[in-house]
Amino acid sequence: MIRFDCLTLLAPRITDQLVVTSLSGQKIEWASLSQHPGNLLVGTMGTALGVGIGLAIGLPQRKVIVLESDGSVLLSLFNLATLANLGPKNLIVFVFDNQVYSGTRISEPTATAGKTDLTMMARGAGIEQATTVRDLAAFAREMDAALNGAEMKFIVCKIEESVTHREITRTDLDPLENKYQFVRYLERTEGRPIFRGRG
Amino acid sequence: METELAQKLVAGLKLAGIDLVTYLPETRLSQILPLLRDDPAFTLVPVASESEAVTIGAGAALAGKQVAIYIECTGLYVSCYTLVSIARRYGVPLLLIVGYLGSMADQRNNSVYAVSGAYVEPLLQALQIQFQVLQTGERLEANIQDAVRQMHALKLPVALLFSGDFTR
Numbered sequence: 001m002i003r004f005d006c007l008t009l010l011a012p013r014i015t016d017q018l019v020v021t022s023l024s025g026q027k028i029e030w031a032s033l034s035q036h037p038g039n040l041l042v043g044t045m046g047t048a049l050g051v052g053i054g055l056a057i058g059l060p061q062r063k064v065i066v067l068e069s070d071g072s073v074l075l076s077l078f079n080l081a082t083l084a085n086l087g088p089k090n091l092i093v094f095v096f097d098n099q100v101y102s103g104t105r106i107s108e109p110t111a112t113a114g115k116t117d118l119t120m121m122a123r124g125a126g127i128e129q130a131t132t133v134r135d136l137a138a139f140a141r142e143m144d145a146a147l148n149g150a151e152m153k154f155i156v157c158k159i160e161e162s163v164t165h166r167e168i169t170r171t172d173l174d175p176l177e178n179k180y181q182f183v184r185y186l187e188r189t190e191g192r193p194i195f196r197g198r199g
Numbered sequence: 200m201e202t203e204l205a206q207k208l209v210a211g212l213k214l215a216g217i218d219l220v221t222y223l224p225e226t227r228l229s230q231i232l233p234l235l236r237d238d239p240a241f242t243l244v245p246v247a248s249e250s251e252a253v254t255i256g257a258g259a260a261l262a263g264k265q266v267a268i269y270i271e272c273t274g275l276y277v278s279c280y281t282l283v284s285i286a287r288r289y290g291v292p293l294l295l296i297v298g299y300l301g302s303m304a305d306q307r308n309n310s311v312y313a314v315s316g317a318y319v320e321p322l323l324q325a326l327q328i329q330f331q332v333l334q335t336g337e338r339l340e341a342n343i344q345d346a347v348r349q350m351h352a353l354k355l356p357v358a359l360l361f362s363g364d365f366t367r
Contacts, residue, residue: 050285082246
């Protein structure tokens with residue numbers, strides 16, 4: 001199973017859900033598959049899950065999907081304990097675990113290539129429903145259940161390292177442009193202003 | 200901090216429209232926590248690291264919450280990365296409520312805090328985060344409102360550093 005195939009299954013299922021991406025490959029792949037205004041292409045390591053938790057708390061009636069990676073989750077492990085205790089029911093977290101820091105381009109292994117199991121760590125933090133999928137059929141099953149359900153989900157997707165994203169033209173969406181696109185979309189769909197202040 | 204000052208601080212946050220507070224508790228301003236918890240106007244979000252106080256706060260702010268982040272000044276060191284990579288890079292209005300341990304006017308200052316306190320203001324300057332040091336409750340409500348107005352005008356984090364009477 002590679003990440004691009006998982007994201008290809010997820011992209012057509014997005015209606016009014018908000019999607020927060022982590023860095024590098026998955027950001028590039030997701031931006032090529034989805035130009036939805038509810039995408040927030042965070043793209044820095046160890047930050048997407050926190051931003052997604054904040055969005056889920058701020059918009060409890062809205063489904064928030066976070067696309068994370070093993071290296072990124074490992075950088076901000078405190079997120080797991082906080083997520084467990086807050087438990088936002090509208091949050092779905094997919095952790096694409098390829099066991100390498102792929103941005104290094106030398107396949108430098110992460111801790112999950114060794115003894116570390118992110119699903120067990122999440123469970124230990126208190127996310128009892130954390131689960132692992134290892135093939136595309138299992139991913140599709142868990143994705144359906146998560147999108148149709150009303151519970152928080154934490155799904156670790158064990159994937160092969162892939163360089164698909166290196167063949168894709170990167171989005172030129174600037175972070176500020178992305179923010180305003182995202183916030184204006186929320187303002188339209190939530191029917192209320194987000195930012196204060198007048199020009 | 201005296202109860203009356205804690206009440207004044209919480210009332211000021213409420214008056215300025217703050218409705219969500221991410222926090223990692225510390226020693227100087229902690230008396231505000233039970234007051235915030237008892238007031239339904241506030242959503243309190245306890246975190247395990249100041250780093251995620253920023254990311255979670257930023258997500259909530261982009262969802263339309265008026266966010267304060269309550270941390271010890273040493274937490275600014277911990278949260279530098281997320282202040283730059285999320286709050287600054289995306290331009291997110293956040294009010295930093297910071298216990299200014301180790302500052303000259305910290306009434307409980309000692310060798311544990313003094314060194315950490317010494318780098319706080321240069322750090323905020325390096326991060327281009329505007330800040331004000333408050334030592335008394337005089338004009339507290341106005342100071343908070345000024346900071347909130349500024350964070351919305353800039354769409355960036357703005358910090359209030361609490362020393363002096365707030366550290367008794």
